[in-house]
Amino acid sequence: MIIDALQCGHFNRESFEALRRGGYSAVTPTLGFWEGTMESLDSLARWRDMERDNADLILIARTAADIERAEREGKLAVVLGYQNSNLFEDRIAFVEFFAELGVRVVQLTYNNQNELGGSCYEENDSGLARFGRDVVREMNRVGMLVDLSHVGDRTTLDAIEWSEKPVAITHANAASLFAHKRNKSDKVIKALAERGGVIGCVAYRNITPDAACATVDGWCEMVARTVDIAGIDHVGIGTDISHNHTPRDYDWMRKGRWTRSVQYGAGSPQRPGAVAKPEWLLKPESLQDVAPALLRVGFNQEEANKILRGNWLRLYAEVFRPN
Amino acid sequence: MIIDALQCGHFNRESFEALRRGGYSAVTPTLGFWEGTMESLDSLARWRDMERDNADLILIARTAADIERAEREGKLAVVLGYQNSNLFEDRIAFVEFFAELGVRVVQLTYNNQNELGGSCYEENDSGLARFGRDVVREMNRVGMLVDLSHVGDRTTLDAIEWSEKPVAITHANAASLFAHKRNKSDKVIKALAERGGVIGCVAYRNITPDAACATVDGWCEMVARTVDIAGIDHVGIGTDISHNHTPRDYDWMRKGRWTRSVQYGAGSPQRPGAVAKPEWLLKPESLQDVAPALLRVGFNQEEANKILRGNWLRLYAEVFRPN
Numbered sequence: 001m002i003i004d005a006l007q008c009g010h011f012n013r014e015s016f017e018a019l020r021r022g023g024y025s026a027v028t029p030t031l032g033f034w035e036g037t038m039e040s041l042d043s044l045a046r047w048r049d050m051e052r053d054n055a056d057l058i059l060i061a062r063t064a065a066d067i068e069r070a071e072r073e074g075k076l077a078v079v080l081g082y083q084n085s086n087l088f089e090d091r092i093a094f095v096e097f098f099a100e101l102g103v104r105v106v107q108l109t110y111n112n113q114n115e116l117g118g119s120c121y122e123e124n125d126s127g128l129a130r131f132g133r134d135v136v137r138e139m140n141r142v143g144m145l146v147d148l149s150h151v152g153d154r155t156t157l158d159a160i161e162w163s164e165k166p167v168a169i170t171h172a173n174a175a176s177l178f179a180h181k182r183n184k185s186d187k188v189i190k191a192l193a194e195r196g197g198v199i200g201c202v203a204y205r206n207i208t209p210d211a212a213c214a215t216v217d218g219w220c221e222m223v224a225r226t227v228d229i230a231g232i233d234h235v236g237i238g239t240d241i242s243h244n245h246t247p248r249d250y251d252w253m254r255k256g257r258w259t260r261s262v263q264y265g266a267g268s269p270q271r272p273g274a275v276a277k278p279e280w281l282l283k284p285e286s287l288q289d290v291a292p293a294l295l296r297v298g299f300n301q302e303e304a305n306k307i308l309r310g311n312w313l314r315l316y317a318e319v320f321r322p323n
Numbered sequence: 324m325i326i327d328a329l330q331c332g333h334f335n336r337e338s339f340e341a342l343r344r345g346g347y348s349a350v351t352p353t354l355g356f357w358e359g360t361m362e363s364l365d366s367l368a369r370w371r372d373m374e375r376d377n378a379d380l381i382l383i384a385r386t387a388a389d390i391e392r393a394e395r396e397g398k399l400a401v402v403l404g405y406q407n408s409n410l411f412e413d414r415i416a417f418v419e420f421f422a423e424l425g426v427r428v429v430q431l432t433y434n435n436q437n438e439l440g441g442s443c444y445e446e447n448d449s450g451l452a453r454f455g456r457d458v459v460r461e462m463n464r465v466g467m468l469v470d471l472s473h474v475g476d477r478t479t480l481d482a483i484e485w486s487e488k489p490v491a492i493t494h495a496n497a498a499s500l501f502a503h504k505r506n507k508s509d510k511v512i513k514a515l516a517e518r519g520g521v522i523g524c525v526a527y528r529n530i531t532p533d534a535a536c537a538t539v540d541g542w543c544e545m546v547a548r549t550v551d552i553a554g555i556d557h558v559g560i561g562t563d564i565s566h567n568h569t570p571r572d573y574d575w576m577r578k579g580r581w582t583r584s585v586q587y588g589a590g591s592p593q594r595p596g597a598v599a600k601p602e603w604l605l606k607p608e609s610l611q612d613v614a615p616a617l618l619r620v621g622f623n624q625e626e627a628n629k630i631l632r633g634n635w636l637r638l639y640a641e642v643f644r645p646n
Contacts, residue, residue, distance in 0.1 A: 037361060038412075045416030089361075093368030097424055 001025035006171035009243035022285030026077035034256030040087035064317035081105030099142035107147035117155030125152030143321025166196030171238035193234035200238020213278035324348035329494035332566035345608030349400035357579035363410035387640035404428030422465035430470035440478030448475030466644025489519030494561030516557035523561020
């Protein structure tokens, strides 16, 4: 069984069937990037409808125990998450509200600095700002996982230290293995691990080494090098796979409503548009090939299970709260 | 112990202390009149803060059992309600969301027709509209009480019939006792009672007979006449008392953002502004004087208890759902 801590795009019944075929136990879809409260509630409503319409296939998980229940029932657990904190619209009270409505993962910033802190793409990272400190502690209290992917290094380090619960980098690679602003320094990864957090290795070409895109064994070698940095209890999977993406979606992710300029996100003038999926992960169900490949690159079964599922499940159990 | 199904205004610690002194078991404050989703969430957040700041005095009740717990703990139970359905902003999914956040009573319309149906002040009442039908059934499903005060007669009758659960008129008097658009015809009251609903008698001067404003015995006589219409199991109290009201609040209640014209609400050109409180109810804690007065006008103790508390509690138990 596999837990994938970050996917994007437009899910439908076919997506859920593919994920189940691929042996996924749980997945976190992205319910929002730049969306404010109303749009975020609308997104939540769409997932409630999807749960109702596909009750034989999925369930929205609020606890680690819900994920284990989904596994027993042969269903896919969906852990609801947002890649930005705009859903709160500067209201500390809304953290609790969204938690009560089932949201379990929120990334502090997406590609831009906001009221909480600095993004990985800003020239100067403010560190965790005053509202950010309040939100992190409130997320601790109500049982939401703090996600520090896309967040600037200084803010990331501040949040790791300030949080009373372990935190996550759901989808980033080690910058020492592939230099990119979106990836995380060894210093950050080690600090995360020391406080009990987990980093999810990515399979998105713009921030992943070529060898890790070419073969599943190459990707698992990258995972092994990440384990060398973080330790075996602190590495998981966060593919950043997109379902049914269109050019409009890329535009929204990169530009939102904040700019009329050209933006490449994790791309570049040399790689402006959508990039090819890794050769070994053309379909989401191929993620199951990671399981035997982890053994081939030298992990034993127990270690492989931690990477595939156990580390996320342990973190979720530590952070999530029923309601 | 007394349950008051409708009060307004700005509550604070002094209000809660007064209500406890007055023997209130539960009260429904008005969290919104014209407010949309965001403002309604902000209002909800203020009540969460008030609950946190006054945890020794109040609790937000989600079930009838919570009200009984509040009574045992010597606290005031607050049953969260809105006097309009604007909080949903045309989204059927938001009914479930607000229920999960603790909202338990929603009036279908305030003084204006809306997407759900007609108001008591409209010349032509559409009856329960298509969205209104969906909302009523969704409120049934998620455990929210449908409030038909301020709602037009035709829409009220439609909703009584369409609802699968008993409904409420939390704050209106019998029009046969005081002719006013805000009050309810005997036909409506009887239909409500036949389906298990409850009407809350009002102590707001603009819609209450003079004799019922002059003395508590006069008001209890009015209650007795309402029982003659509805039956002893279907009458309760919904005073419509306001805490710390200002002229700005009256303006908001009457005009919202929908008009620049002069509006009198339940008043009139002859009674344009705030009206005097009933002589016997200058302070909310004086509502406790109703208990002995109900006995003086001829009710026995068991009947009095139904009016004071039991009928609302029975209805709440039938409708509310834990979450």
